[in-house]
Amino acid sequence: MRLHDTMTGAVRDFVPVKPGHVSIYLCGATVQGLPHIGHVRSGVAFDVLRRWLMAKGLDVAFIRNVTDIDDKILNKAADAGRPWWEWAATYERAFTAAYEALGVLPPSAEPRATGHITQMVELIESLIERGHAYRGEGDGAGDVYFDVLSLPGYGKLSGHKIDDVHQGEGVALGKRDERDFTLWKGAKPGEPSWPTPWGRGRPGWHTECVAMCRTYLGEEFDIHAGGMDLVFPHHENEIAQAEAAGDRFARFWLHNGWVTMGGEKMSKSLGNVLAIPAVLQRVRPQELRYYLGSAHYRSMLEFSETALQDAAKAYSGIEDFLHRVRNRVGAVLPGEWTPKFAAALDDDLSVPIALAEVHAARAEGNRALDSGDHETAMAKAMSIRAMMGVLGVDPLDERWESGDDETSAALAALDVLVSEELQRREEARARRDWGEADAIRDRLKRAGIEVIDTADGPQWTLIGGGGRSAAPEAGSGRGSR
Secondary structure: OEEEEOOOOEEEEOOOOEOOEEEEEEOOOEOOOOOEHHHHHHHHHHHHHHHHHHHOOOEEEEEEOEEOOOHHHHHHHHHHOOOHHHHHHHHHHHHHHHHHHOOOOOOOEOOEHHHHHHHHHHHHHHHHHOOOEEEOOHHHOOOEEEOHHHOOOOOOOOOOOHHHOOOOOOOOOOOOOOOOEEEEEEOOOOOOOEOOOOOOEEEOHHHHHHHHHHHHHOOEEEEEEEEHHHHHHHHHHHHHHHHHOOOOEEEEEEEEOOEEEOOEEOOHHHOOOOEHHHHOOOOOHHHHHHHHHHOOOOOOEEOOHHHHHHHHHHHHHHHHHHHHHHHHOOOOOOOOOOHHHHHHHHEOOOHHHHHHHHHHHHHHHHHHHHOOOHHHHHHHHHHHHHHHHHOOOOOOOHHHHHOOHHHHHHHHHHHHHHHHHHHHHHHHHHOOOHHHHHHHHHHHHHOOEEEEEEOOEEEEEEOOOOEEEOOOOOOOOOOOO
16 A cells, blocks of 8 residues: 655655554644534544454554633633533534534544643653753743744755744744744633643643644554645644654654635635535435535545535435345345556545446446346346455445435335336326426426436436435336427
């Protein structure tokens, strides 16, 4: 397997530190508000990586943190007149619900920043002792800063030259150099704080992940992942702390591209947010996951409603084929993925190429089914289940088939009503009453139901949604006039 390492800027062979075991740390959410599709893209992208490693027989330790103390959280909670901890907990649950809705496997552990203050304090003490960190001066006496110039090679992940470094922290009175970054913030009135050897305060953003990486994965681990917006300053500053503390830290750095709108990164500040609950009013969770995971993880994903619906339609095509095989041939069990599929994922998770293999198998399977070659159709269906399972979107997986109980009940009731209409349509076609057959079809279309005549009999689908077969024994499959 080969992965693109941001540190070297190249795709290189991936060999785990410990044979048979892979350790991954993914920078998770800062729980300040509702998750949008830009937030959860990294969750989906690296869930595919995790699933593929597991499918190859590797044991995977997957850590995804929660930043539950941060300037943005404190400011938004204060503006709303709510306790900061309640604000963070509310949106942590919203992120958990979004991950679960999209079938992202739960992490091996999901540590919170506030649960690891002791480890952060110990790390900062070590950095001070080693001469890489210092206490602020004057009005900043309660702050602690990392001395960037004390570490040769700072900027090697992002490529930033030391003279061009801007931490984006604003003016800090206690800093010796504006290029230094904050490890600990001295207590301010009304803000939460914890006791330390240098006074009460709260952690800086860049310190928490280093402390949690060390706690759960050790001083050297395989993969550190996150969005490309984290390369600088967050991940650059993580590397600085870890190396200054004597750790080897991450061997690979993987970064996913943004979801963009109009060429700009999707963010709350741009006002172009698409919250997960709102998107799931328009497509099913598995269709949204398919959409977010369909592009290469390092590429930008330009959002449009058309692209979202096209992805939903592509997914439904795969789903419909599997349903046809199950209805006509029998139960479809997961089989084996194809060599081309495996080669694609082994080549830096090239999901677009892997999906092309899925759709090629679907097309061949449909042709086989239409010609009566049930053996080939079943083989393709089994292979598709295996491949889609690795991608986390197997349409016949119990998770996606069961769905929401209320929705499933509504679809079951609708299926009974539509089946009766299609039965009447088949009877009209049998007596060559094309006017009545067309009227039934048009009436269903006005209700948002599309009828598709196939060799297996008529099928119906909600326009923009998944399909079902109905009354396959009722007619010859000949379309109305």
